[in-house]
Amino acid sequence: MKKHIFWTIERALLLLVSLIVLFPIFWMFLTSLKRPRDAYSISLNFKPTLDNFAMVFAEPWNLGSMVLNSAIVAGVTVLISVPCASLAAYSFSRFRVKGRKILFFMVLSTQFIPAVVIVLPFFLMFRSLGLLDTRIALIIVNLAIVTPFVIWMIKGFIDAIPVDSEEAAMIDGASRLRVIRDIVLPMAAPGILTSSIFCFILTWNEFLFSLILTRRDAVTLPVGLVSFRTERGDLWELMSAAGVMITVPIFIMAMIIQKHFTRGMTAGAIK
Amino acid sequence: MTEVRLVDIEKRYGGFLALPKQSLTIEAGEFLVLLGPSGCGKTTTMRMIAGLEDITSGDVLIDNDRVNDKPPKDRDIAMVFQNYGLYPHMTVAQNIGYPLKLRGISKAECTARVLEIAEKVELEELLKRRPSELSGGQRQRVALARAIIRTPKIFLMDEPLSNLDAKLRVTMRAELKHLHHELGVTTIYVTHDQMEAMTLATRIAVMREGRIVQLDTPKKIYSEPVDLFVAGFIGSPSMNLIKGEVENGFFVAKGVKIPVQFSDRCDVVLGVRPEDLEIVERQRANIMAPVYALELTGDATLVTIKDGATSICVRGPADFEANIDEVCHIAPRKPEKLHLFDKSTGERLNS
Numbered sequence: 001m002k003k004h005i006f007w008t009i010e011r012a013l014l015l016l017v018s019l020i021v022l023f024p025i026f027w028m029f030l031t032s033l034k035r036p037r038d039a040y041s042i043s044l045n046f047k048p049t050l051d052n053f054a055m056v057f058a059e060p061w062n063l064g065s066m067v068l069n070s071a072i073v074a075g076v077t078v079l080i081s082v083p084c085a086s087l088a089a090y091s092f093s094r095f096r097v098k099g100r101k102i103l104f105f106m107v108l109s110t111q112f113i114p115a116v117v118i119v120l121p122f123f124l125m126f127r128s129l130g131l132l133d134t135r136i137a138l139i140i141v142n143l144a145i146v147t148p149f150v151i152w153m154i155k156g157f158i159d160a161i162p163v164d165s166e167e168a169a170m171i172d173g174a175s176r177l178r179v180i181r182d183i184v185l186p187m188a189a190p191g192i193l194t195s196s197i198f199c200f201i202l203t204w205n206e207f208l209f210s211l212i213l214t215r216r217d218a219v220t221l222p223v224g225l226v227s228f229r230t231e232r233g234d235l236w237e238l239m240s241a242a243g244v245m246i247t248v249p250i251f252i253m254a255m256i257i258q259k260h261f262t263r264g265m266t267a268g269a270i271k
Numbered sequence: 272m273t274e275v276r277l278v279d280i281e282k283r284y285g286g287f288l289a290l291p292k293q294s295l296t297i298e299a300g301e302f303l304v305l306l307g308p309s310g311c312g313k314t315t316t317m318r319m320i321a322g323l324e325d326i327t328s329g330d331v332l333i334d335n336d337r338v339n340d341k342p343p344k345d346r347d348i349a350m351v352f353q354n355y356g357l358y359p360h361m362t363v364a365q366n367i368g369y370p371l372k373l374r375g376i377s378k379a380e381c382t383a384r385v386l387e388i389a390e391k392v393e394l395e396e397l398l399k400r401r402p403s404e405l406s407g408g409q410r411q412r413v414a415l416a417r418a419i420i421r422t423p424k425i426f427l428m429d430e431p432l433s434n435l436d437a438k439l440r441v442t443m444r445a446e447l448k449h450l451h452h453e454l455g456v457t458t459i460y461v462t463h464d465q466m467e468a469m470t471l472a473t474r475i476a477v478m479r480e481g482r483i484v485q486l487d488t489p490k491k492i493y494s495e496p497v498d499l500f501v502a503g504f505i506g507s508p509s510m511n512l513i514k515g516e517v518e519n520g521f522f523v524a525k526g527v528k529i530p531v532q533f534s535d536r537c538d539v540v541l542g543v544r545p546e547d548l549e550i551v552e553r554q555r556a557n558i559m560a561p562v563y564a565l566e567l568t569g570d571a572t573l574v575t576i577k578d579g580a581t582s583i584c585v586r587g588p589a590d591f592e593a594n595i596d597e598v599c600h601i602a603p604r605k606p607e608k609l610h611l612f613d614k615s616t617g618e619r620l621n622s
């Protein structure tokens with residue numbers, strides 16, 4: 001009986017939290033389907049339209065190029081960051097080198113620095129390099145932000161893999177790199193996939209650096225969103241449509257992670 | 272055939288001295304069994320030979336080649352790990368075949384070899400499973416199969432049969448013995464099983480707290496243990512150790528008076544194995560005490576007699592019968608099977 005009551009309360013609270021969290025998102029979806037004149041009404045009784053999506057992809061908004069920018073920046077960041085971070089994480093996890101702890105702390109300490117503090121130096125650097133408003137600049141910055149985090153995350157997964165199998169493989173005649181390829185990577189794969197998606201989401205959502213370092217060519221989606229605040233007022237229905245475009249890929253990825261996340265977490269527990 | 276030499280090796284874990292400085296030569300083609308209580312450094316010794324553990328000081332020589340800085344893969348060693356070290360993401364067949372795969376052996380040949388070895392360790396029906404779907408003993412056999420699928424310079428086997436049932440253990444033991452006979456590969460083997468040690472070893476090294484206390488043939492170790500520790504460790508049931516003293520050519524303790532060829536001295540320990548004692552009629556008895564317990568082992572009865580602090584086990588005939596607390600008369604079979612040790616140092620005394 002007691003259990004039943006707890007269960008009910010638990011469910012009710014979860015439902016409440018979900019409602020609070022999900023309602024704005026739901027409203028954004030609704031607004032993205034509204035005509036401009038319905039945008040401010042709270043009535044659910046309106047005629048849905050896909051015009052907004054057509055509009056944001058057309059001139060002058062050009063959401064298409066922003067989607068491309070975001071996808072390239074996030075994708076390339078993941079492709080560079082995750083392999084490097086995996087090797088770094090493996091080294092931190094397995095090699096008992098002098099100063100290993102300090103080194104690892106230094107990697108993590110990069111995360112303690114607030115972005116606003118370094119955004120101006122970065123701006124000046126990229127200006128003198130002539131890299132302002134390029135995807136390369138964004139990729140470099142995102143790599144710097146994301147890689148330490150990914151190292152830390154993958155290290156957690158690798159720490160959980162017992163070294164026994166690795167030692168056995170070395171005795172069986174495998175070199176260190178072969179061990180990583182044949183033993184560590186397959187076992188850490190769910191964890192590495194999870195970390196990749198985290199990395200992608202972080203980069204995809206990154207706002208501040210993108211705002212400061214881009215102007216026209218390399219603008220990413222989150223920054224593009226701001227351009228819907230015009231002199232004519234806020235174009236909520238267009239902003240919502242763009243918002244949906246930002247959210248949907250993340251939704252899909254979150255769904256993929258969900259399936260792998262528990263696997264990643266328990267991967268080390270295989271006997 | 273390969274000779275392994277450990278020269279003045281020492282191993283410390285931080286401040287903890289796991290293996291004090293000592294040397295050991297394992298001759299080419301030898302089957303050396305390491306025997307000793309838990310935590311005495313058997314696994315550590317093997318891991319140093321394999322190259323998985325740094326050596327604090329000293330050298331490991333394989334065929335006179337100093338290998339201290341050689342990575343494990345270049346030492347051409349096959350090892351059965353105490354905790355198996357299987358590859359959880361591979362099937363049993365892939366696990367067993369991995370050493371061959373690394374050597375670039377063709378798929379077809381690999382499959383054939385895997386099947387052949389799997390039959391030897393009775394795993395042929397489980398080849399498609401993953402290690403997590405196996406029992407402890409099955410996993411252990413995968414580890415064993417993975418080691419013996421190729422012919423290395425040295426086999427290191429850390430309790431490779433510890434998790435098998437009695438019958439399988441005997442089969443596998445014979446299999447290993449045959450393998451050693453056939454290939455003559457230098458083998459270092461850890462076991463807690465007396466029978467395994469006795470039947471497989473060309474020499475046994477008894478270790479205690481990181482130190483090798485006796486290194487000799489199984490026969491010698493059994494018949495002439497150098498000290499109380501080895502005497503008590505080898506043999507099952509273990510050797511009777513009776514505290515007492517030598518007086519006028521007799522060893523005396525409570526209920527015990529046995530003629531011995533030692534000069535008089537106090538504080539000695541008499542060691543005699545249960546099978547070197549026999550139950551006799553009253554007049555011939557050297558030991559007299561009430562029966563404390565009777566255990567039928569099948570081919571014999573183990574009779575434990577106890578008088579005060581002295582407790583003595585004797586191997587009697589299977590049809591021996593007596594009541595608890597009934598006085599039992601015992602005598603040693605042969606005087607040369609009596610061992611005398613110094614009580615304080617534990618060392619063997621010679622007459």
Ligand SMILES: Nc1ncnc2c1ncn2[C@@H]1O[C@H](COP(=O)(O)OP(=O)(O)OP(=O)(O)O)[C@@H](O)[C@H]1O
Binds near residue numbers: 310
């Ligand atoms: N990584 C380590 N760090 C610190 N001490 C260790 C480490 N590995 C082993 N030891 C210690 O070294 C000693 C020898 O360990 P080892 O594993 O060689 O024992 P063993 O003879 O194989 O025992 P068992 O029969 O239980 O397997 C033990 O006292 C153990 O606590």
Ligand SMILES: [Mg+2]
Binds near residue numbers: 313314315429
């Ligand atoms: Mg051990």
